[in-house]
Amino acid sequence: MADNISIAEAQMPQVCHMCEENADIKFKCLDCAFLLCPRCRKLHEKVRTKYVHQIIDLKDKRVISKDSKSNRVYPIRCEFHADENYIMCCQECQQLVCATCILTMHQKHEMGDMTIILSSKVTKLKQYQETIDTTILPNISRNYARYDDLMEFHTKRVDIAKTGILDWKNYLINTVTKLLDKQAEKFCEQIDKNIDEIKQNILPQLSELDDMKRHIKEVRSEIELVTNSHDLTQMINLEKSMESSLKKVNAQKKKERTNYFEFTQSELKIPKLGDLTLKAVFELQCTQSIETGLSCIDKMASYKHGELLVRNLELKNVCLLKTVHDKIIELQKWNIEVKDITALQTGEIIVILVDKPDLRLLPNKQHETIQVIRDCADIFFDTAPQIPTALHTTRENNVIISTVETGRDWLPMDDPCKVEIIVITAKSDIISRFIFDKDLFCFPNKITSIGTDICIADSISDYSGRLITLDNNGKVKWTYGDNETNSVIIADMVSTPLYNIVLLDSCQSVLRVLNSKGAFLNTWNLRDFNVTDAYAMTVSMDEQILIGCGQTGTNLHILEFRE
Known part of the structure; x- marks a missing residue:
């Protein structure tokens, strides 16, 4: 039956798809779904495509495609040759062409089927x-x-x-x-x-x-x-x-000298009403608090829209979560212990493994054992002999890495340490490398960026720290919390689109905000937002501050900021 229908269709009055003039249809190209007259058959064979043209005689019932009608493209007039329709697509120029176009402007170009290209x-x-x-x-x-x-x-x-x-x-x-x-x-x-x-x-x-x-x-x-x-x-x-x-x-004598009051007008001075000063806008409000089902969130990194990477150091795993309304869906889990985690804008997940002198890419598939991940994960960047401590993906999709000398984890933090700050591209090419040989940092454990400046949280001890900002030449631009009276413990930090820096001080349970020059703007008590045991912080793709907490129950909070 199918063959009969195909024969009937082939016998219907039609014109050649190449010249669109000759009604003497004798052949058909199975790859291009073109009906051809005897004259255009040879021309069609010369049109270059990635296929070998399978041109058959319409009298051969076995090779007529029953789908030729459904695959047919409605005629479209050529913009260069008004009397002709497009018949194919030039693969090299990525544009539709008619028969004259093929012979004049696209000779020796490889052609493709219009239906495939349009599809x-x-x-x-x-x-x-x-x-x-x-x-x-x-x-x-x-x-x-x-x-x-x-x-x-x-x-x-x-x-x-x-x-x-x-x-x-x-x-x-x-x-x-x-x-x-x-x-x-x-x-x-x-x-x-x-x-x-x-x-x-x-x-x-x-x-x-x-x-x-x-x-x-x-x-x-x-x-x-x-x-x-x-x-x-x-x-x-x-x-x-x-x-x-x-x-x-x-x-008769005067008993005493008399005095009189003389009133003198004071100098006319216009009273000062006050002063007008421009104040940077930065407001915070908690818009949502979510119960994730996780026992602890102590490290966070923004992923794709509505998705979030979190670390649970206690359970030694990394989870990929998705927020759907007021609920959290776990999309993926890796059973591995990491020190820090970030994600490229293209979706690759980069981690620092414990005691490994390199950055690794997490595989797409989930694995059951830590050893499998440690062995099979691709090395993204080698920092040897230095040990990486923190990493950050910039808005330009570059990666900033801080490293310390081997064994630094076992030394007192208050001793200066050899530190390297490295900036690399998403393809792991080095952009810049700054070396500080025990002359500035004790233990860099958090990184963020504001434009081309690099902000590094340096831990001086378990109870004191500071924020050091470097310019794009590795020179210290400004510091915050650089003395005993103005020390700050930075559990995490993020930068906003307008280059304000939000510091999470988990010991004081506050958020501190600085501008791009290190000037203090404001402080918010997290208890006012019903946020307790805050450990980690990140900025989502839609520019919200996410705070993760080290507790079960409601441990993910979403803060809207206005700046």
């Missing part, structure tokens, strides 16, 4: 479509929400700042007014008191002088009468009285 393109585009739906659009929506939230935050801060300014202005006005009113009242009281004292001093003297003046006038009148009377006795008595009066007049 691969459709598959690729569908993959892009899936990536858009699962990754790109969610990321855009997430970033939009973040910027919208940031805009709302700044709008609120503007209102808070303006309200604060007006409230403070009114407060100052009221305070200054009250102060001036009180001062004016005090001044007036002092002036009134002074005039009262002056009155008490001067008024009695005025009264006494009035009496004296009146008495002297009486004496004068009497002198005139006595002198006119020529009475010697009255003259003698009046003379004595006059001498007594003159003594009283001469005895």
Whole structure:
């Protein structure tokens, strides 16, 4: 039956797929699914492809493909030759071609079947479509929400700042007014008191002088009468009285010096309202706490979107987890003890094994024994004779490694140590290597990066440490916690897209935030987020801070940050 159908289809009126003119169809290419006229058959055989053209006579029932109709591509006009349709795909140029294109512009090029090429393109585009739906659009929506939230935050801060300014202005006005009113009242009281004292001093003297003046006038009148009377006795008595009066007049003196208040206006100075300073935005809030089912999370590394690598040192294993809503799914587990772990953007997982002078790639398949992994894991980079202590993947997909001299794990940390900081590419090519021969570091155990700068947590002892930042030439740029009064124990640290550094101090149960110059920004108490026994920290692909804890139960916390 199938053969009959194929013969019927072959006998239907059609034109040659090559010249699209001749209806005398005699042959078919099984590899290209082309129907050919006798003239185009020879031409088609010369078209280069990775296949050997299997051209058969349509009279041969055995070789006609029953799927030729379903594999047929709808005609598409050539953009260079308007009278012809595309018939094949040039493998070298990766573009569709017509018969004239093959003869003129693509001679000796290898050709491929249009249906296969188009199918691969459709598959690729569908993959892009899936990536858009699962990754790109969610990321855009997430970033939009973040910027919208940031805009709302700044709008609120503007209102808070303006309200604060007006409230403070009114407060100052009221305070200054009250102060001036009180001062004016005090001044007036002092002036009134002074005039009262002056009155008490001067008024009695005025009264006494009035009496004296009146008495002297009486004496004068009497002198005139006595002198006119020529009475010697009255003259003698009046003379004595006059001498007594003159003594009283001469005895009249000012009792004390008087002073007066003179008001002088103060120099007019505009009161200082305050200062405006730009403050870096960095806010934190815990948005989710998850019960993972793990007994401990003491090392973390971000993997793909929604996926996370964690280490459980107690059980000596590494797990690949995926967050689905409020639940954790374990995708994979490696039974191996590692010192540190990171992942490249291409998905390769790099670990530091205990006492191994190299970095290793974890295999894709799970293994049951530690020995199998130690023996079969590929070496990613050899650090011998130095022993690696920590590693970090940068946003540029480079890897930074810190190493110490052999046996350093058994020496006191407070002694300087020979340290090498190595920066390599994702293909393990060395970009830079900085050697510090017992002149800077004691024991580097954490690494992160801000741009081209390298931030290294250096443990001085079990109870003290510091953060050392190197520039791209290996020179110390700045340090934090470099003295006894400002020491910091760094259990883990991460950098944010805007180059803020978040330090996890598990002993104090706090997060400290520094800017790219090492200036302190803020401190958050993890207990305020209901986070206890925090051991590890990482930044997820969607820019959230993940904190792992050394306990069972709710031991994975997701913190949103605004910066």
